[in-house]
Each structure stands twice: as C-alpha cells, then as structure tokens.
Amino acid sequence: MSAAARRHRPFGHWSPEPGQPWVIAGPCSAESLDQVLETARALKADGRTQLFRAGVWKPRTRPGAFEGAGYNALEWLQIMRTEVGLPFVIEVGNPQHVERALAAKADAVWVGARTTVNPFYVQEIAEALKGSQIPVLVKNPIHADVGLWLGALERLDKMGLSDLAAVHRGFFATHPEPYRNDPRWELTFELRRQVPDLPIFCDPSHIAGQRDLVESVSQIAMDLALDGLMIEIHPQPDEALSDATQQLTPARFAALLDRLARYLEHADPGAVSTRLSSDRDQLDQIDAQLVELIQHRQEIVERLAHRKLELGASVFQMDRWLDMLDQRESQAAKLGLDPNYVKAFFELVHRYSVQHQAAIYQEQRREEA
Ligand code: PEP
C-alpha cells in the first residue's frame, strides 16, 4: 500500500493534518457561556477540531423542550471565538436565523435535517445567504431521499454559495435499532457518485443516539472513506439540555480520535485493483450464476402461476410463504449467515415472484375476455 495521504476535499479555509479526518465538534446546544468555553477549551487543547459546532436555535420534535438559548448563545460563541480561537458553525432554519448568523460573522452554517426536507425553507435560506461566501453544510433530509439532499445543495449553489459540504446523520426508520437513525450508508455512495468533489461528513452522534455506539459508527464512516466527522461533545453529557444520551465528554472524544484507524484512500487505486482482481472474478462468476438461477426460478414461477390459475388458487398463499421463509432462515442460521440478510433477499425474490404471477393472471384474464 502506498503511503499517499488522503486528499482532502476542500471546505472553508481550514483543513486537518494530512491523513486525519475533518472534525467538527461541540455541544448539541450552547447552554451557557461557561459550558461553551469549557467545551471549546478542551477541544482547542486537543488540537484536532477544525470547527466548533453548537445549536443556537433547536428544532425540537415537541414544544416545551429546550429550544436553544437563541441570541444569547450567539454572543457566547463570539466570545468563545475571541477567547479560545476556534471558528464556529451553527444551524440556521429560516431567514431570520441567517441574518443573525451573518451579523455575528458565524464562520459557517448548517441546514438541519428537518429543514432539508422542505424546498421552500431551503430556498428562503439560500436567498438569505446570497451574496455571502459563507461555507454551508447540508444535513441529509430525515427521510431517505438523495434527491432532496442534492436539491438543497443545488439551491444553495444557484445562489452563488459554492463552499458546500454534506452531513450524513442517518434517516428516520420505524425500527432503526440499535441506532436512533438508520445509517443507510448506500445513500452516501449515491451522493458521492453524483457529486464526487463534495465533502461528506458523518454525524455519528445523531445516527447512534447513544454514547457507546458513537465510536463504532465513526469507524464505519472512516472505513467507507467519508471525509470527516461532526460529533456532539458536552463537558457533563448526562446533564445536557438536549441529546443527553449521545454526547461525549472531551476526554472520551479524544480517546475515540486516538483509536480511529484510517487507512482508506491511502492506497494506490491501480495496485488495489490488481490485488483484488482474482477475488472479484470469483464474485462475478457467482453473481452470474445467481442471475441464471433467478432466470430458472422465474420459468418455474410461470409454470406454477398457470397451474394455480387452472386450479382456481390465489397467487399468494400465506402458509406457504411463511413456511418458505422459515426454512431459508434456519438454513441461513445453520450456515453461519445472518438470517436477516437471507430474509431480506427472499422477500425481494418473493415480491417479484408475486408481481410476476399477478401479471400472468391479468394477461390470462384479458385473453379470456
Ligand atoms: C443537531 O445537529 O443538533 C441537529 C438538530 O441535527 P439534525 O438536524 O441532524 O437532527
């Protein structure tokens, strides 16, 4: 493996040491001047944080929860910048926030997950930011739609804001366990495919939702070659006024950064490709066989559909489906495979099989009519 360090995709005028990830860190919310200063001093002393984050206005799911210290918080952040020397980034959710943020000379702003979902809000924010050259981060929308994420970035770009980055903070899911938000990493690959030069940071705090998982999510982000991390840090996490379960102490954060292994993108792509080619050839052969098997399966499904139709049976038979799933899951477990993987695979196979049979029924009916 060559020793070439990771090339940082540019964002703002800050950059980490070669080979280190980009780091944005700070409390979920700015709660008091003391809390802001204590956190910032610890991060400054550690030296690996490029931008200090803090929520000034907090978008809370239910009214009555702590909604941020607002204008006071902005003043604390300005004091922090003068006294501690870290640039700061805050969330803006509407044009008034933008006006305040620009007046306070915020070093960067982010658009939150609850805002990215709404093109009207994003457009208003983009218009309010127009004319400033401020760096802007866009969090993924709450639901898993890369189009909305890209759309928000495009709205900002059209207003002349060219210093952009994305933040991946996971997606709403009914059962995201063990996480608070489902990472759906594949959506970051799609964003990267569409905008290769855009830095993509991961926010493991909002994905994990609990302290003990923040490190492993951070490591996955690095292993997938994301550009950096946005992490919530609080001097007394249990007493935090928002997101208490997921914030880390500065000491735990420093230990996390010490342990983080970073080795992706350091290797020469040509050498990687040569060394992996024989395993990849074998996978290609297996995949080609899978497609042939799927085709063979489909022929049998078609025969079956015609037989069912002759017998007057319905396309879908619950007992048979549950039985089949059961058999495949226990086979998977015996072979040491994750039964959920095999279950998801057969749910897809079955969905297409049912669709195909329903189409055959319809065609047959049309012919008979
Ligand atoms: C936050 O970063 O504190 C926040 C509110 O994030 P999100 O928009 O990702 O929920």
Ligand code: MN
């Ligand atoms: Mn938070």
